[in-house]
Amino acid sequence: MTAHPISETVASLMPRARAELTELVAFRSVADPAQFPRSECEGAAAWVADALRAEGFQDVAALDTPDGTQSVYGLLPGPEGAPTVLLYAHYDVQPPLDEAAWVSPPFELTERDGRWYGRGAADCKGGFVMHLLALRALKANGGVPVSVKVIVEGSEEQGTGGLEQYAEAHPELLTADTIVIGDCGNFRVGLPTVTATLRGMTMVRVSVDTLEGNLHSGQFGGAAPDALAALIRVLDSLRAEDGSTTVDGLPADAEWDGLAYEEADFREDAKVLDGVGLIGGGSVADRIWARPAVTVLGIDCPPVVGATPSVQAGARALVSLRVPPGQDAAEATKLLTAHIEKHTPWGARVTVDQVGQGQAFRADTSSPAYTAMAEAMRIAYPGQEMQTAGMGGSIPLCNTLATLYPEAEMLLIGLSEPEARIHAVNESVSPQELERLSVAEAHFLANYARSQQA
Template identity: 75%
Template structure:
């Protein structure tokens, strides 16, 4: 099956209609509990950066997930201390005789809330508004934790129990990209071994359209610092003769893109094309999804799918400099920035990150001192969409979404663990699903999740687990 192609399964892969209806009814009955529990989970300020929020917030979120798995009857539950200082929660429910094992992934850590005052409702307080639930992590990816729990509970409530072996891994530093769980998995390669891996951290191309993501860009991030003076100096007395570090940094950052916004990093291949079947991406719809202002053009060249899924993208994530309010008339002695480079499948993230770092080093003006250090890295990923699990998921999603066919697409974001697991377990089947539809605004102010998408995706996951077990029996 090609990427972007509508996927077809068979009716017997999800069992009879009565069993499917029982699962759907069970999920619907569990939704009020899911809302209460998601509110509890969202309340943890689990940003995996102790410079911003106390580390106890992440540890408390990990304990919550571990307790939830124990309550579901998992005989083996552990909170794992990983090499980057974060904690990952592991649970194992052994497989019935002859049944396959499925690994369910999500993460409880979240992005910082940015400007909390800009949120319509408090970021760490789940709030219902206009048919959506708002809160940091509601979609990315605490909602994914709830999706997994709902699916498992529904299988038990509908009768028959969970028909496959289940391993659950919920990590605590995915958003930071510091690789704690990746390093732990490398040292314990047997821990996460499974026949199928269900990554619950992507989403549907739009609400109501069931979607599996089969391609991810990787990521390399660097922190660049420029120093020019022993300390700030009065811009009237010294300006015009002494070098301003902030201006130097701006010049360096401006060199990262061409006039049309395409990456212009020395030695970086920027001509990739999306070779899967094209998912229809009307520019007007894409602009609306992205919130591009009227009159503002898109950047880059090629199709939108090329730009999002098959080519690198460079973004300046932040700059340390004085805020406009309260700024003094000074030449800046030091300035720094955080730069992210997304890399497509087929491009090694570490090598691309070094090209980015070397490009910046070569562009520093006026002999200023520059340091460039890597801050995170994750490899790109591409799945085998012809594997049997895709047929089981297509059938499950068709039933959960009342006949709407599943589509298979790429995604421009990164989930660093996915590439590592595909290398550790080359025979495993990988499917990426989740709750981040375009309205979710993940990583931004007013992140939200659609409870209807949570309900349907939980039904789809439960049906998939049942159908995947049936395939193994046959």
């Protein structure tokens, strides 16, 4: 079978794509000045802006958003009367965690075993490169048939809502007929997938205080209220015996009726150790796509090395609650806060501060844009049909865009398939998936333009 010209063009552009992703991954663009200097994010934003200008985008700007970060915007005008498509990605990344645990340096793109390793390679700097490849392929084969807006966020991973607030204050900026969010992933490498649902999230900082200062555990232990022990009690109350999330008043029994996720496949994807059971009840898909899930992200307490025999006067934890479609994140925050306050033992003083929040999202999979994407996926993945799945993670901007532009169609694709290990050490991207999804996006834009002319 003769390869399609768009496929051939994308294949020829892959060395350039690798070089560009290498440059972009090199920015340590964690949107947390306590961990990395702001200049790293600003450098990444400037790189994205320069890339858009080089592709002929107009009105390119690094937008200062209310949370102190920058989102990069650009417009590529299309033919007269053509529909407008908004392409989204983000350049900020998760912290590298234990850099010593990476096989290769987290901010140096490194090829190994057919994959490219580096923080942000899949989530989501690779997503921006995917957009560039698709547009370049169209320009090399007759031109881009739609008007294209690109927005590349600078604080998605932190959940601080900067771009959402900016979009709400400037609703005309991101108006589009359809929106492609390049921040999800295929269910499996080689299985083309669109994501139809996202869980929302709320993040809170829990602080427990019991004493004016630490005390000697031999002299006072057994009667003095230990703040760390109180915090552990609180955190334990958020799970049932089987590990299911239990927040008082929050439903946790919904069922997923789409693509199944076999338990054996999940164990392999999650790299669960032999003999360790999964937590929760219902199917795997129920648990990760349709039900709430609480996770303790971190605890402030003395490390084992250097610990002293002390009763702790104070302790803190950062707690995340994923909220499925159909549940309001603000209401879930209230329920989580009330639960923590109720279950704090011994009259300990507890403070719950909200750190971040985003609503869940559900797409309309019957829209013309999904038909156009399904046709594009058949070309990019010969012999495969597009699948529809959920995702347990959150992209807060989706719900904001759906509210601002209720008539716009929204599709979620991307490079974060299970082998990518996003948010973990040794994150990587499959260059084959980058190539195929770039081909799919290019064909989608062409298909969508034709469908709107019909």
